[in-house]
Amino acid sequence: MYEGAVQDLIDELGRLPGVGPKSAQRIAFHVLASDAEEVERLSRALTDVKAKVRFCEICGNVSEQPQCRICTDTRRTSDILCVVEEPKDVVSIERTREFRGRYHVLGGAINPIDGVGPDDLRIRELMTRLADGQVEEVILATDPNIEGEATATYLARMLRGMGIAVSRLASGLPVGGDLEYADEVTLGRAFEGRRRVEA
Amino acid sequence: MYEGAVQDLIDELGRLPGVGPKSAQRIAFHVLASDAEEVERLSRALTDVKAKVRFCEICGNVSEQPQCRICTDTRRTSDILCVVEEPKDVVSIERTREFRGRYHVLGGAINPIDGVGPDDLRIRELMTRLADGQVEEVILATDPNIEGEATATYLARMLRGMGIAVSRLASGLPVGGDLEYADEVTLGRAFEGRRRVEA
Numbered sequence: 001m002y003e004g005a006v007q008d009l010i011d012e013l014g015r016l017p018g019v020g021p022k023s024a025q026r027i028a029f030h031v032l033a034s035d036a037e038e039v040e041r042l043s044r045a046l047t048d049v050k051a052k053v054r055f056c057e058i059c060g061n062v063s064e065q066p067q068c069r070i071c072t073d074t075r076r077t078s079d080i081l082c083v084v085e086e087p088k089d090v091v092s093i094e095r096t097r098e099f100r101g102r103y104h105v106l107g108g109a110i111n112p113i114d115g116v117g118p119d120d121l122r123i124r125e126l127m128t129r130l131a132d133g134q135v136e137e138v139i140l141a142t143d144p145n146i147e148g149e150a151t152a153t154y155l156a157r158m159l160r161g162m163g164i165a166v167s168r169l170a171s172g173l174p175v176g177g178d179l180e181y182a183d184e185v186t187l188g189r190a191f192e193g194r195r196r197v198e199a
Numbered sequence: 200m201y202e203g204a205v206q207d208l209i210d211e212l213g214r215l216p217g218v219g220p221k222s223a224q225r226i227a228f229h230v231l232a233s234d235a236e237e238v239e240r241l242s243r244a245l246t247d248v249k250a251k252v253r254f255c256e257i258c259g260n261v262s263e264q265p266q267c268r269i270c271t272d273t274r275r276t277s278d279i280l281c282v283v284e285e286p287k288d289v290v291s292i293e294r295t296r297e298f299r300g301r302y303h304v305l306g307g308a309i310n311p312i313d314g315v316g317p318d319d320l321r322i323r324e325l326m327t328r329l330a331d332g333q334v335e336e337v338i339l340a341t342d343p344n345i346e347g348e349a350t351a352t353y354l355a356r357m358l359r360g361m362g363i364a365v366s367r368l369a370s371g372l373p374v375g376g377d378l379e380y381a382d383e384v385t386l387g388r389a390f391e392g393r394r395r396v397e398a
Binding site: 016027034042050 | 207
């Protein structure tokens with residue numbers, strides 16, 4: 001459609017998640033109109049991320065060192081381990097400043113439709129980490145959807161009988177939300193998980 | 200939030216049009232999970248487009264040569280000139296296969312709010328092209344929105360008394376929309392039904 005280099009860029013951009021043909025075209029023309037320096041920065045950021053970033057050999061989070069900042073932070077407790085699906089979940093939880101333990105990143109969730117089974121996740125690595133008996137509690141912080149629940153159930157079964165407390169993040173109404181906009185499942189969970197109020 | 204290279208990439212991606220923080224994060228993790236070769240291709244496509252692509256010295260369309268493929272195509276008629284805002288509009292019109300004349304790309308539309316006046320568009324170049332009297336009809340194919348209409352009206356006035364037929368794409372294009380989002384059939388009909396403009 002376009003001449004070589006423009007179409008090549010549109011094609012490459014179109015392979016990115018969430019970037020359709022129209023967005024790819026819009027981005028390509030934005031790039032054409034940008035300073036060469038700005039484009040150079042984006043181009044370098046792309047190759048840098050592949051060259052510099054690896055996965056932490058302990059927890060599987062993204063890291064520029066063999067071990068990530070959280071795994072090497074001596075101020076954090078090793079008694080409690082939070083299991084998440086993706087590195088971005090670590091960022092979300094860190095933002096709450098509620099958790100001072102360690103993480104384990106599975107790299108996804110069990111999803112038979114997409115062909116993701118337990119062996120495709122970092123579950124073996126999790127069991128190896130737990131073998132030394134240092135961890136007292138595992139929080140299963142997988143997503144509150146079908147795949148995340150299935151993964152949590154699978155892991156809870158694997159951890160049974162190891163003398164480790166296993167917990168799951170509470171489901172309920174989002175804080176600041178409106179009850180009338182909550183879906184049935186969330187509202188049902190909020191009822192199940194209701195807590196006594198000391199007035 | 201993330202370590203250096205990942206956050207750098209998220210920041211750079213977030214500057215692209217239509218890419219919010221969540222999309223930038225999703226794309227960054229997609230990049231991390233992609234083959235190095237694939238990322239290299241995207242990175243190269245970005246710098247290539249800046250290095251190789253220029254604007255056709257005749258029509259202002261994107262081109263890897265001093266003159267674009269359409270301007271140098273001897274099978275096309277030079278009697279009829281289609282004036283568009285952006286290179287992507289040329290692609291949309293070419294897709295209809297309704298038009299066998301030449302193009303003139305203005306590089307935008309008159310938009311006082313964004314500070315784009317007639318002098319910021321390739322209008323002088325248009326008048327120079329028309330000076331030799333070869334063009335018999337000018338089709339004003341600017342977008343059917345306020346800025347596009349204003350630009351068409353402005354051009355129609357400038358072209359008055361030059362002995363050139365001036366037309367505007369027929370309505371049928373949704374008013375308030377963008378030309379680039381029109382489907383081939385609608386855009387083709389709009390070509391067929393173009394009307395003479397009395398300025």
